[in-house]
Each structure stands twice: as C-alpha cells, then as structure tokens.
Amino acid sequence: MSSAIAVAPVLVHQAIREHRSGRMDAASALYTRALEFDPTDPDALHLLGALHIQRGDAVAAVPYAAKAVLVEPAAHLAYNNLGLILKGAGQPGAAARCYRQATLIEPDFADGxxxxxxxxxxxxxxxxxxxHFRRAIEIDPSLGEAWNNLGNALQELGETEGAVEAYLTAADCLPDNDTVHYNVGLLLIGVGCRDDALIHLRRALELDPDREDAAHLVAALEGKTTVTAPRSYVRQLFDFYAARFDAHLVGDLRYQAHRGVVDLVNVIAGSDRRFALGYDLGCGTGLAGALVRERTGVLIGIDLSERMLLQADSKRIYDTLICADIDATLDTYDAAPDLVLASDVFIYIGELDGTIERIARRMAPGGLFSFSVELAAEGVPWFLRASGRYAHGDRYVSQCLSENGLRLLATRPIIVRHERGEPLDGAVYVAVKPTDDGTPV
Incomplete structure (x- = not known):
C-alpha cells in the first residue's frame, strides 16, 4: 500500500466523526480529500454518496455510488445502495436493475x-x-418494512384479509413507526373494526403529532366533527386508490353518485342544451366527465390527486386537467363555467359555505351546478362519519345555496354507494345562477 493510499482511511475516519456530528461541509471536504488520495476507497465513495442523499441531492450521489459498484462488483450492499440512490434520483428502472443484481449476488438478501x-x-x-415481499419475509420474518410493503400491495389487489394480517405483523415489528400504524388503522376502518383502528391511529398520532391524516380519522372515530378533511389526507387516499378506483368504487361499492349528478342535469337541461364550459370538481378518473363530454364544449377536470388525473388523462375525456385544491382553483381561474359538477366532493368538506360561495361567484349567469352529498339527519348541518367522510343535512345544503345567490331547481334521493353490503343514503341537487334579470335559466 502506498503512503498516499494509506492516508485515505485516516481522512475517512475524520470525516465520519464530522458526519456524525452534523458538520456536513467539513465531512464532505474530508471525504473528497480522501478520494483524492485513493479514488477507489469504498467507504469514502459510499459515505459521500450518503451525505448527498442526506442533503436531498440524489443526483449528486449517483456517481459516487456507481463508482463504489465498480470498485466492489461482487458487493451486494453496493448495488443496493446504488439502487436506493437511483430511486431517489427518479430512475426507478435503473434502481430495479441494481436491486435485482444485489439479489443475484446474494439470493438471501432480504432488504434487496x-x-x-x-x-x-x-x-x-x-x-x-x-x-419479492414474501421472499424478503421468508428470509427475515422480522423485516417490518417488507411486511408493510406486502400489506400495501395486497390492499391494492383487494386482498383485504391478507393485507390486515401483513399490516398487523408490520406493527409488531415496527411498534414506533407511525406510517405502519396509520396503514393498519385506515384498513381496519374499512373492514368495520373501528375500536382496533382507533388504537393504531392514536398511536400514529402519538408518534407524529403533525399527522393531519391520522388526526382527521381519530376525530371521526371519536365522534368529533371538524370543518374539512385535510387536503393531504384526501390526496394520499386517492393517490393510493387511483389504479383500481373505478373497479373498486363502481364494481365493489356499487357507487352511483356520478350518474345521479349527471342524470338530474339531463332532466333539468333537457337533451338539446349544450354547455360552453364545464368544470368537473374532484373529477377523479372521469366517471362524471365521461357522461357530459358530448354536450360540453370545453371540459376542465380539477382534482387534488395526481394519480387520479393520470387515469383520467388516459381516457381523453377532458380538454384540461388541473391538479390543485378546488377552492384555490376557483380563486385563481376567471373563466365562467355554465356547468359545474361536484360528484362525491362534499363528503370531504364539512362546512360548505366557502366552497359554494366560490362556485356561485365564478359561474356564468344561467349556469347549472349539480352535486351530491351523503345525507345527515334532519336538523344537523353536517357531521363527520366514522368513515372519515362528511354527511350534510338537506336544510343546511339548501341554505348554503340560497345565501350565495343560487336557486335550487331540483333534488332527489339516491343510494350513493354500499358499505359492507348496506346502502348509504345520499342526495343530488341541481341549482342555477339566475341571470341579471332574475331569470333562472
């Protein structure tokens, strides 16, 4: 070993000390200096890449991790590390190749x-x-991340019983992981095990008091009513369900709100009226939009979930798709729609006045607004169900419309969906924004 190469481990040792103390600039300089003495030092390459990851710069980490693989081509950990960095740099295909190589080198590598x-x-x-998740668990039954990942995959496949078992095992392996407890709680709500769900959701909130999604569901299960669901909760929920949303909602839950919303528009508007500009609020995958496409000149879909919009985009229903909060969009865009749809939107908004005011202000005179709600008992403005969705009273809905200058034209009861085989009561409404002379349409 040359004297120059012998210096590198000393510098790496000093760099590690700085790194552990949080002095990133000093650590980076020492790792870099070590590589000047020995460009093939595997520890310096690995740790300098890790430092860039800690700084949020996965792209800068890639060359160091890639060189570490060249230095140690038989090291499965080097390939795994490069895979992690490539995934963080937005290169999932390259990451998959690295993970696959790691498992070929070491078939019993559970993390890989x-x-x-x-x-x-x-x-x-x-x-x-x-x-692969099952293989990881077979190798290391205590690998909580693999159990959680398996639960996630089984849930997406609709294998609820297996998903619950996997999540519960993950929670046993990772008792201090808030995400695992949240996943367990959310799924347990869906299967009706609300007491157990509350235990896990409270634990998630205890571990991370800033989790708005857990706080929302804890409030729902404790019977507390809030003003609105956190946007982060809604976005995460629909990003997760996007790939199987249509099959699950329409097939499994026999969802009909989108049809009810459009059917009542058809009754009010007749078959001849065409709309110049339509807003489909909370458009999701385009279930309602598809039903009004032929009679709408320009149709704009708005949704919080990027993955839902990707599904909608693949159907070529909308002229424009906007990934944003509904209220923010209504405040920003000054176009005046003569048709506004909101199917299953208000189940994630408790207090409706602010959103309805924005819709009324933005609509063109003579425009129609059609929407659905889950129904609350008479005399209750709104309340938060244990499901995490809001129900609204008919009188409150009518009041919000009239106080914001909209005239209710029609309402009809519907079964919005089925939950565990039981029908869930709802209603659809159509209101109009009167013209300047007071004419409704």
Whole structure:
C-alpha cells in the first residue's frame, strides 16, 4: 500500500466523526480529500454518496455510488445502495436493475428483495412485487418494512384479509413507526373494526403529532366533527386508490353518485342544451366527465390527486386537467363555467359555505351546478362519519345555496354507494345562477 493510499482511511475516519456530528461541509471536504488520495476507497465513495442523499441531492450521489459498484462488483450492499440512490434520483428502472443484481449476488438478501418489490410495484407489476415481499419475509420474518410493503400491495389487489394480517405483523415489528400504524388503522376502518383502528391511529398520532391524516380519522372515530378533511389526507387516499378506483368504487361499492349528478342535469337541461364550459370538481378518473363530454364544449377536470388525473388523462375525456385544491382553483381561474359538477366532493368538506360561495361567484349567469352529498339527519348541518367522510343535512345544503345567490331547481334521493353490503343514503341537487334579470335559466 502506498503512503498516499494509506492516508485515505485516516481522512475517512475524520470525516465520519464530522458526519456524525452534523458538520456536513467539513465531512464532505474530508471525504473528497480522501478520494483524492485513493479514488477507489469504498467507504469514502459510499459515505459521500450518503451525505448527498442526506442533503436531498440524489443526483449528486449517483456517481459516487456507481463508482463504489465498480470498485466492489461482487458487493451486494453496493448495488443496493446504488439502487436506493437511483430511486431517489427518479430512475426507478435503473434502481430495479441494481436491486435485482444485489439479489443475484446474494439470493438471501432480504432488504434487496423488499426494495425490488417497491420499484416493481410502482411499475404496476403487483404479482411480482408480492413475490419479492414474501421472499424478503421468508428470509427475515422480522423485516417490518417488507411486511408493510406486502400489506400495501395486497390492499391494492383487494386482498383485504391478507393485507390486515401483513399490516398487523408490520406493527409488531415496527411498534414506533407511525406510517405502519396509520396503514393498519385506515384498513381496519374499512373492514368495520373501528375500536382496533382507533388504537393504531392514536398511536400514529402519538408518534407524529403533525399527522393531519391520522388526526382527521381519530376525530371521526371519536365522534368529533371538524370543518374539512385535510387536503393531504384526501390526496394520499386517492393517490393510493387511483389504479383500481373505478373497479373498486363502481364494481365493489356499487357507487352511483356520478350518474345521479349527471342524470338530474339531463332532466333539468333537457337533451338539446349544450354547455360552453364545464368544470368537473374532484373529477377523479372521469366517471362524471365521461357522461357530459358530448354536450360540453370545453371540459376542465380539477382534482387534488395526481394519480387520479393520470387515469383520467388516459381516457381523453377532458380538454384540461388541473391538479390543485378546488377552492384555490376557483380563486385563481376567471373563466365562467355554465356547468359545474361536484360528484362525491362534499363528503370531504364539512362546512360548505366557502366552497359554494366560490362556485356561485365564478359561474356564468344561467349556469347549472349539480352535486351530491351523503345525507345527515334532519336538523344537523353536517357531521363527520366514522368513515372519515362528511354527511350534510338537506336544510343546511339548501341554505348554503340560497345565501350565495343560487336557486335550487331540483333534488332527489339516491343510494350513493354500499358499505359492507348496506346502502348509504345520499342526495343530488341541481341549482342555477339566475341571470341579471332574475331569470333562472
């Protein structure tokens, strides 16, 4: 070993001390200096890449991790590390190749199988993902991340019983992981185990008091009514369900709100009226939009969930798709729609006045606004169900419309969906924004 190369481990040792103390600039300088003495030092390459990851710069980390693989081509950990960095740099395909190589070098590498499962799942290869998660668990039954990933995959596949078992095992392995407890709680709500769900959701909130999604569901299960669901909760919920949303909602839950909203528009408007500009609020995958496409000149879909919009985009229903909060969009865009749809939107908004005011202000005179709600008992303005969705009273809905200058034209009861086989009562409404002379349409 030359004297120059012998210096590198000393510098790496000093860099590690700085790194552990949080002095990133000093650590980076020492790792870099070590590589000047020995460009092949595996520890310096690995740790300098890790430092860039800690700084949020995965792209800068890639060359160091890639060189570490060249230095140690038989090291499965080097390939796994490069895979993690490439995934963070937005290169999932390259990451998958690295994870696959790591598992070829070391077939019993549990983390490698779990990581590979994550990237192939994101690519839609659910069966292959499950295979790798199960292999990871077979190798290391205490690997909580793999159990959680398996639960996630099984839930997306609709295998609820297996998903619950996997999540509960993950919670046993990772008792201090708030995400795992949240996943357990959310799924337990869906299968009706509300007491157990509350235990896990309270634990998630205890571990991370800033989790708005957990706080929302805890409030729902404790019977507390709030003003609105956190946007982060709604976005996460629909991003998760996007790939199987239509099949689950329409097929499994027999969802009909979108049809009810459009059917009542058809009754009021007749078959001849065409709309110049339509807003489909909370458009999701385009279930309602598809039903009004032929009679609407320009149709704009607005939704919080990027993944739902990707599904909608693939159907070529909308002229424009906007990934944003509804209220923010209504405040920003000055176009005046003569048709506004909101199917299953208000179930995530308790206090409706602010949103309805924005809709009324933005609408063109003579425009129609059609929407659905889950119905609350008479005399209750709104309340938060244990499901995490809001129900609204008919009198409150009518009041919000009239106080914001909209005239109610028609309402009809519907079964919006089924929950665990039981029908859920709702209603659809159509209101109009009167013209300047007071004419309704």
């Amino acid at each position: 199988h779990s990581n590979l499962g994550v990237v192939v799942k994101a690519d839609g290869q659910m069966a292959l993902a499950v295979k």
